Amino acid sequence: MIRILSKSPDQRFKLRDERITWYKFLVLSSFLVCFGIQAYANEKTVIKLTDDISEVFVATKFDFFLDTAGIYSVQEISDERFQGKFQKVTDTHVLFDYLDSPVWMRFTIENNQNKYNHSWYLESWGFDIKNITFYFPNPDGSFRPSNAGFEMPFEERDIKHKNFNYFLDIRPNETKTFYIKVKRSYNQEFSFHLRTNEKFLVHSLNEYFLLGIYYGVLIIILTFNLYLFYRLRDTLYLYFPCLILACIWFSLGRDGLGFQFLWPNAPWVNKLNNERFIELIIILSTLLFSDRFVQKYTKSKRVLTFTYIAILLKVILFLSQIFIYELNYIAYIIITIIILSIPFSMGLYALIKAKIYSWSYTFAYLCLFLVIVYSYSKSIQLFSSPVINWYFVYPVIFMEMILFSFSIFNQLKFLQNQFLEANEEKTIALERNNQLTQELNSKLKEKVRARTEKIERMAADLAQKNVELQTTNLKLEELNSQVTQINNYLTENNELLKSSVDEVTKDLALMKGLDFEDFKNVFPDKETCLKFLSELKWKDKYHCKKCEYNKFMEGPNHGKRCKNCNYYESPTVDTLFHKLKFPIEKAFYILYLSNRKDVDLTLNELSEILELRRETCWAFKNKIAQAMEKVGHNTDLNGWEALALVHLE
Template identity: 25%
Template sequence: MRALNLPSFSSGRFLLLWSCLLSLFAAVPAQAAAEDTLVMQPSGADFFIDGSYYSVLEDPSGRLTIHDVRRPDRASQFAPSTGAPNMSNTNSAYWLRFTVRNDDPSDTHWYLDLFDSHINDVRFFQPTATGYRQFHTGADLPFVTRPHPYKDFLFDLPLPLGQTQMYYLRLTSNSKTSFRAMMRNEPVLLTHFQAQYGLLGGFYGVLFIMVVYNLCIYLFIGEQTYLRYVLYVLSCSLLFLSEDGLGFEYVWSDLPGLNHLINAGAPVLLLFTFMHYARGFLDTALRVPRLDWWIRLVGALSVVLLLADIIVVRSGFSFWLYLLPYCLIYYAAVLVYQQGLRAARYLLLAHALVAVSLVFLITRKLGIEFLNNHFTVYSMNAAFVVEVTILSYALGEKIKGIKDARLAVQARLVKQLRKKHLAQDRLVEQLQQNQQLKDQLNSELEAQVARRTQELSQQSETIAAQNRELVRANGLLALQSAAIEKLNANLQHDLQQAQTARVLAKEVDFGEFSQIYPDKDACLSYLADLKWANGYQCRKCGYEKYCAGREPHARRCTRCRYVESATAYTMLQKCKFSIVKALYAVFLINAHQGNYSSQEMSRLLDLRQATCWSFSQKVMEAMRRRRQSLDYEINESWTHILLDATSETEEASESDFSASLSQKV
């Protein structure tokens, strides 16, 4: 096998590069002597190998060898291809067979150039005197396994003059692709190397310049859109390095796994960085907020579906998922341009060029023969160079527009400040005039104040004399007021005593009674004062010191902690209705000497008749016991009945006796 020496590109060959590139695009394909035979002709031109020059055999098992496919039964299964074969089944191996005849008398070496550098496994079988020699390479293997250090798969076609030989290719790919190759002689191939690597070097040079230029602008002015643009251009560079194979050739040549990862992830990264940059450039969050929400949602879903297709599905047609986000961005650019952002027209122009190049890419992915030449193959590179240049200019114009708007705002502010300064000058002048008027007025006021002060001093002497007379009058009024207050207090005390005496002496209505005992608290206070009028003594231990209990007016023994309420051991103990009404009921029954109807009491107190009758019996029994007591006095106060607790004591004793009896039993 001859080693191919790749020439280095120098500046002295710049004109030669362009002339060679034009000659490449104008080259006429060689005409095969037969339909299924590739002919090496002395014209020196390379030509594209279309489907009429080879046959295809699909191996679903992937286990066939060169000896298997050469057997007559397998050889008859090779089917002629009418176009570029689509390797749609990623689990199958595809065998390609083609025949080559050498009619070139010159000592020119020919090569088979396989374009798609992403095919995972490539095996080229070269005929020898004893059989076939295998060259094994592919994207799954390190770069050093390739016969020639070139970004495409390049294989030698050593064939003596006048002979015809059959060659085989075995291809396996994890993604759907199509077979595309050219047959080139050595002089044309060297010229192609110079032109191709030179143009690709210029392409990446432009991208590098754009990155450095916009990164410097970002570091100087701190505008986030420039940083987003730098990230977008870097993702473009990574995508093209993986797409054209230069990254695998020069950067990560010993890492095929990393090469696969970059090949799969670079388009997703490009989509993400482009949407991030476009949203910031167009200000969609401010100008079209609702559409911006849809752009973010569709972008996120597209990224998730792309990753799912790369990792799980592996359909090979995930490039269709890029269309919807890009269309939304394009539509947003149209709306923003209509709103007045003139820089958006550059984004529309740049994406129109990229859309044309994407048409050629999609047709190649689908195996459609549509203007497949060097211009269309590298149209995306050219489109992206134009795009990043236009977008860089558009970004500059946008920043310039922002700067002009800022300058306009500053000019308006300066104008307003000038007006403000003029107004301040006029105000200062007015203040000076006001100060002069103020001084004049102050002098006049001082004279008036002096005159007025003299008048006031005379009036103050008159007022002082009048004040002395008023002081003597006030002393007399104070003595009269004190006497009146004392008289009012005595009258109030006498009135209260009269009311109380009237209550104690005769019948009053419930309204008047309620004025003396208005609520439960007043009744409990009165009952507690009546119950402990002679001092407190604990019923359990006889201790005389107490503190307040939880209930109002209850008392707790500080020694044994026994609590006694105000109603305990009184007529009102365990009373089931209002204590105010109960107090008034005791008063009525005592005033009528027990001859008060329970029906009338029920109507007056708004209680059940049975309740009133039961309480009346209880009060009359207490009155009977009171009359039989030794200290009973005729016409004594009805309040003595309140302290009668014989019935409650008896009930408590009976309950204690029953409890003790049950314990003994």
């Protein structure tokens, strides 16, 4: 300042003029720079097509405008005065936040190709776009809209494809500007591609082919497990198909094939699929399958308890997310994994404790964790490509199903080995029994052989004595007196022998020495009694009571059914045991006792032995007495079984 004041007035005016000139230059330069930047910003982004191009990724070659009020029409947006409000897209997300406001996108295509046999398609990948409207320019300056989105019926699309595809009618040396209006449900990453007709067909066929392989393998695994459930009736093979169906539903809703082929006129299913309902079904099915898988190796009540606790906690978390308070997705994933880890850890510990090492089951469960994390891949970008981010969950699910299938195969092999070991032990036991039987048969044969030899020796002795008797007969006349004495002696011996035979016969008739326990060994149950009664009743020949036909079929409880009139006759019909109100084996014993004279039990004693009421014992003994009176039964000559076939009614 002192230096300026020390100069002359002319010098000071000259210096001031120079400064003013510099100020004007700086202001002008700044204006030109700002104008240039604004002009560059307002300049349309042009996509140029050449002969060597068949596919272009154009997600970052758009211009966008945020319609915060949602009031503009395509005519207003396409007006020349509105073009300066568009901004260049620098990120595939276009912009973050403002999820309630529609986003307009503008792209201009300049076709510099010389080939007239190429047609171009714009593909907007991303099934879960809420609403997308594509505006085609008409020659008169108007636009034709094409609406699509997971909130709108599938049949309204121009091209019936799971992705949003639009045919661009742009010929060589033409330049056209197109507009897209998008409504989002989250900060999604957009993926727009320009493809020729040939490239579009190859890409679509490959995509559908790979998805067909994916779903085909899952359906094969599903069918196989349903067959196992039909044959084995084990809930393990029911929980696993539920898990597979949930994963198929999850995948169909994720890639858009379900909307295209299964529920094209029910867009609300898409909204249901995008919520956490499918994830809940996958987790619950996995928990039930995992618990049953562990229980087939080792019966662990602790694993079952923690599984039910995990199911309850997961349902509570699911309901809380929808109706109470929605957690951040990272917190939600962490809590879900913790809930799943508890029964998984307990099950893994139980398997290791039982010395069962199922690596396929362990890695399949880890794949489930990865599926849960990757189900939020629309928010977690692990790869640079949004398509890979979206579809990476498919090979993970595929691997999970394959690993779970391997674990089931290993378990079937384990159970088969156990079955073979049990059969081997049974075979060894049978071989031992056969060996003992053979030894007993050998001993019995030896005894029979010895007895036969003894009888043969006795026969030889008798033959020899017979010869001697014949020789002796010549001397009978001389020994008549002696023979008479011998005959008298033989007569006395014969009378004694006859008396002994009568006593044995009487003992056999009375069947002395059998108490109730011994009798139960002979007739232990109802089945044995009915079989004995059936054989006794029809020992001569069967004749139908209705039609006298003599051919029959075996019926239940050892009854017989007539082949002519189909009449069924029970063994107890027309016997002493008809309409019996207490166990037949006890009635057999009462009848048996009625034919014995050496045992005289009181009704109280008989009631205590048979554990029957005193009146019941009296009633049946009275029935036996009536039967004896009816047929004139002789207890000395007739066996007790003769009374069994007496019919009193």
